[in-house]
Amino acid sequence: MAAPIRAFVLRVLSDSTRNIHHVLRCRSKYLCRRAAITARRGYSDSTEGRSTHFGFQTVPEEEKAEKVYKVFESVAKKYDVMNDAMSLGIHRLWKDTLLHIMNPQPGLRLLDTAGGTGDISFRFLEYTRSMYDRQQRLRAKSQQTPSWKDIAGHYVSDEEGPPQSRAVVCDINKEMLKVGKQRAEDAGITTGLSWVAGDAEELPFDDDQFDMYTIAFGIRNVTHIEQALQEAFRVLKPGGRFMCLEFSKVTNPLLARLYDAYSFQMIPVLGEVIAGDWKSYQYLVESIRKFPDQEIFKEMIEDAGFFRVQYFNLTGGIVAIHSGFKL
Amino acid sequence: MMRGLPGAFLGSFKTSYGYLSQRLYGVLTEEKYDGRLYPSHIPTSTVQKAILAVGSGVAALKNPYRHDMVAVLGETTGHQTLIKLRDRMRNDPEGSTILLERPRIRLSTLDLSNMSALPDGTLGREYLRFLEENRVTPDTRAEVKFVDNEELAYVMQRYREVHDLLHTLLGMPTNMLGEVAVKWFEAAQTGLPMCILGAALGPLRLSVSRLQLLGQSLGLWALRNGGRARCVLSIYYERRWEQTLDELRHELNIEEPPVSLIASIKNSSSKSYYF
Numbered sequence: 001m002a003a004p005i006r007a008f009v010l011r012v013l014s015d016s017t018r019n020i021h022h023v024l025r026c027r028s029k030y031l032c033r034r035a036a037i038t039a040r041r042g043y044s045d046s047t048e049g050r051s052t053h054f055g056f057q058t059v060p061e062e063e064k065a066e067k068v069y070k071v072f073e074s075v076a077k078k079y080d081v082m083n084d085a086m087s088l089g090i091h092r093l094w095k096d097t098l099l100h101i102m103n104p105q106p107g108l109r110l111l112d113t114a115g116g117t118g119d120i121s122f123r124f125l126e127y128t129r130s131m132y133d134r135q136q137r138l139r140a141k142s143q144q145t146p147s148w149k150d151i152a153g154h155y156v157s158d159e160e161g162p163p164q165s166r167a168v169v170c171d172i173n174k175e176m177l178k179v180g181k182q183r184a185e186d187a188g189i190t191t192g193l194s195w196v197a198g199d200a201e202e203l204p205f206d207d208d209q210f211d212m213y214t215i216a217f218g219i220r221n222v223t224h225i226e227q228a229l230q231e232a233f234r235v236l237k238p239g240g241r242f243m244c245l246e247f248s249k250v251t252n253p254l255l256a257r258l259y260d261a262y263s264f265q266m267i268p269v270l271g272e273v274i275a276g277d278w279k280s281y282q283y284l285v286e287s288i289r290k291f292p293d294q295e296i297f298k299e300m301i302e303d304a305g306f307f308r309v310q311y312f313n314l315t316g317g318i319v320a321i322h323s324g325f326k327l
Numbered sequence: 328m329m330r331g332l333p334g335a336f337l338g339s340f341k342t343s344y345g346y347l348s349q350r351l352y353g354v355l356t357e358e359k360y361d362g363r364l365y366p367s368h369i370p371t372s373t374v375q376k377a378i379l380a381v382g383s384g385v386a387a388l389k390n391p392y393r394h395d396m397v398a399v400l401g402e403t404t405g406h407q408t409l410i411k412l413r414d415r416m417r418n419d420p421e422g423s424t425i426l427l428e429r430p431r432i433r434l435s436t437l438d439l440s441n442m443s444a445l446p447d448g449t450l451g452r453e454y455l456r457f458l459e460e461n462r463v464t465p466d467t468r469a470e471v472k473f474v475d476n477e478e479l480a481y482v483m484q485r486y487r488e489v490h491d492l493l494h495t496l497l498g499m500p501t502n503m504l505g506e507v508a509v510k511w512f513e514a515a516q517t518g519l520p521m522c523i524l525g526a527a528l529g530p531l532r533l534s535v536s537r538l539q540l541l542g543q544s545l546g547l548w549a550l551r552n553g554g555r556a557r558c559v560l561s562i563y564y565e566r567r568w569e570q571t572l573d574e575l576r577h578e579l580n581i582e583e584p585p586v587s588l589i590a591s592i593k594n595s596s597s598k599s600y601y602f
Contacts, residue, residue, distance in 0.1 A: 272399065
């Protein structure tokens with residue numbers, strides 16, 4: 001009982017510039033949730049016997065990052081093929097929904113953490129480019145009969161080109177970045193994309209750099225999720241948006257049973273047949289079960305300092321998109 | 328009391344008898360490998376095995392270089408046959424010694440300097456020559472994963488490791504024709520579904536001239552000898568490196584190959600297939 005109250009008081013004191021009204025109103029809700037969060041986060045906060053989960057196994061914390069690295073090193077080449085096979089192509093719809101919810105305007109900077117093979121960044125660039133084209137068309141339509149002077153003026157000003165949207169793909173695993181770079185080359189995307197090797201818990205960027213931060217199917221592999229959230233808060237500009245696409249808890253019991261059966265029976269088998277690697281895909285389905293559910297993760301995001309945190313369940317809760325703003 | 332007796336059994340017997348009595352007392356060796364029966368074991372349900380069998384079969388047909396898929400196909404479809412093979416080994420005195428001692432053919436266990444000093448025509452020397460010429464090593468065999476019985480897993484592993492020695496015994500190179508001939512021999516000998524499948528589908532990839540060779544002399548020789556030879560898994564090869572190939576063939580009841588493939592195929596390109 002002391003721990004929840006202590007944590008609560010610290011939070012109130014540290015966020016004195018925040019809306020006290022909001023905090024007081026939700027006091028009782030926080031007290032109940034706080035106990036749950038501290039209990040669940042105990043394994044990563046405690047100073048003695050630092051061990052954490054790697055799927056259903058228990059491993060020392062230092063080892064987890066290395067083991068996760070090895071998993072993604074071995075699956076990198078077949079990552080995209082396996083995504084399509086395991087989700088029957090639905091992961092593309094999930095990622096498209098993320099972009100639609102994000103609705104980025106042209107000219108923004110995106111940090112795609114755990115971006116790996118670059119799916120989100122490619123979609124971001126495509127989305128902003130088509131949005132820019134659409135805006136241009138609307139602008140042209142609204143000017144019914146421009147004079148020659150206006151047309152000449154357009155030619156001059158269009159030299160600078162569209163406002164460049166830039167995406168930075170950051171991933172801890174160099175093999176995944178390699179695969180992503182190859183994909184970018186094959187797709188012919190040359191500008192607006194950079195590839196950085198970095199740890200989500202310790203991003204190699206300055207404060208207040210990015211307009212958008214996304215992490216798609218990556219945050220459950222991070223050893224200290226709170227640290228990753230704090231780093232996200234740090235590198236976002238004020239007004240920037242945090243978005244997380246991740247597997248979550250299925251609410252419907254029937255769907256949950258089907259999903260569990262499919263996950264544990266089919267996915268490692270697919271991993272063995274297509275990628276020749278049973279154990280990595282066993283880790284994948286186990287790590288999904290170990291990740292906190294929608295509400296608890298929302299609390300964790302709020303703890304990091306984000307406002308207006310909300311989540312959207314996709315496909316019955318199999319996947320959830322969490323979104324928050326830095327104000 | 329119950330735990331003491333199986334413990335004693337465990338210490339003195341490593342054969343299937345020991346395993347059998349453990350089962351009778353309801354104690355399995357689960358504590359050693361946290362729920363698995365041997366280090367590389369992955370427990371699977373029947374549904375998973377069925378999907379694995381179908382999936383690996385398709386994958387192996389599409390890409391014969393995926394030897395891990397052929398291995399998985401063998402493991403998931405071969406349970407009954409492995410039981411028969413193990414019983415054959417048990418009935419043979421040398422075979423039961425192998426089941427007891429569980430030798431593994433690996434580079435670390437082979438005495439390479441000794442073996443290369445042996446005279447030509449001996450098993451050891453010819454085996455080394457085969458490894459060198461085809462640039463293969465016995466260490467690249469996939470580990471058995473999906474067999475849910477520790478002893479049968481060893482029989483499967485032994486079968487894979489003996490495959491190279493079989494090439495040497497039969498005098499077959501590792502190109503497609505040689506592999507198909509060895510497959511026919513193995514199918515006739517062991518009856519593993521994977522071997523039968525490989526034997527049936529392998530010839531589809533052969534050229535017409537080689538198909539003729541297979542049909543007229545090589546194939547029939549392989550099938551005939553597969554049927555009449557002694558069980559090749561029951562031979563303790565590790566103790567027979569000094570024995571000459573002719574003597575070993577005579578003992579095993581295998582005839583000389585009707586066509587010497589090695590000299591004629593040496594010049595053409597040969598790819599190494601593992602099955």
